[in-house]
Amino acid sequence: MLIRRAPRFTSNDITDAKLYLSRREWMVGAAALTLLPGESAAVTPPGQPLTATRNDAQSLREPPTKFEAATTYNNFYEFGVNKDDPARLAPALKPRPWTVQVDGLVHKPKTYDIDELFRLFPVEERVYALRCVEGWSMVIPWIGFPLASLLKRVEPTAQAKYVEFVTLLDPKQFPGQRPGFFGFALDWPYTEGLRLDEALHPLTLLTVGMYGQVLPNQNGAPIRVVVPWKYGFKSAKSIVRIRLTSAEPPTAWNKAAPQEYGFYSNVNPAVDHPRWSQATERRIGEFRRRPTLPFNGYADQVAHLYTGMDLRKDY
């Protein structure tokens, strides 16, 4: 193929849930609803409106990136390595039914149904900056709830020091997980991790929507984490398992290129990627590069987590 492009669509097309679910799937879903009394109220397929009040204290004052850009220019290697692969191949992902297993070093391990999470935790909107390790950034109105709320519910034990996130492994839904001619792109499933204090930080958001809608598939439906002061790849998408551990969990990009992607990966203009500078970034929709801020602009809120650490060594 010469040049691959994502099909252009308007936000109208995107809001249209048919893009994600065929009519047949809708009917199966509807049938399931009638069989599961009590679940019906919470079922929210992707693309459907999802209302949430904005948490102004935790929101950027900048205008959000265009919805179309945020849903057609994605790094989501489970679909493919090109920016337009996720938008193109997203319909293959089925965000319902979906469960998230929360276990490891916790007193109350439990496998949650996605709709149960919707019911248990009230969502809010937060406008965050998203900085990709490749040198571009966006402003996204996410909808979700603090990861801390979920973690508190399962009661981490005293030994728990880290949180591991595991993305769905299913080459049928994720074509990028199939081996190519030169092998696998990454060591699937995608895993990411945070230190427990990072995971409990009020900025760390378990995210189920954006732009007033249920999370589109290409953005990590049905549930992902968003850690705004770290490079984008730290924010695992399409999560099926959250595990608390005592040791630092291995993470996908760190395993693939340890000298390039550290466990912490805090946004840091002073520490370059070995192959390119991190001093500036291009905000999608803007022409000139702008300077990158330490901790992506969240230094006031998170810098204290790293006092005494050499962030050049723990990049």
Add this chain to the structure above:
Amino acid sequence: MSRRARIALKAAIWGGCLVPLGTLVYWYARDDLTANPISFVTTTLGDWTLRILLASLAMTPIRLVLGVSWPITLRRLLGLFAFFYVCLHFSVWIVLDFFFDWHRMWEDIVKRPYITMGMLGLLSLIPLAATSTAGMIKRLGARRWRRLHRLVYLAGVAGCVHFLWLAKVGRTDQYWYVATLVLLLSIRLGDVALRAVRRRRERRTATVATAEIRMP
């Protein structure tokens, strides 16, 4: 190949080589250059620089393998188009990416090995483009000109290494370009070796022949 066919072939190369640029202009007009137009335009131009450069490098191997001479007439045209695209690729980097921030650009050239390699590729193509005219061939003499134009292999290697070093983990398309370059270079090297062997054998038969003449 007839003169007519040759002209048609050249016209086709002209058309073909302008399609990527035309497509970019068309997408620009439709405001359809993805969410990150500068990056998209840079990488598209980089891709086509390398493709056309490899196409020009393929002409001699095609002649060697198929035993036809027409590819040689296209070599220069393809080489010039590769130069044209690398100039655009480079200009986008200067104007759109860094907006004449010379300090940052210089820093990148010396600090980022992939940029250094790209510069090496660009610099090695400049003397070739400058000496591409028939007049220059005459001025330099065919032998020296041919030797100078071996720089194109350096450009090919630099272009591929540039790509290898900029590609993120998980990406694999760069390997296809590298494989193509290796194939083309091995055909050339195989030919050089074959000719050396043949020359030595000819020399030996020549000596044997002289010896036979002297014999009686």
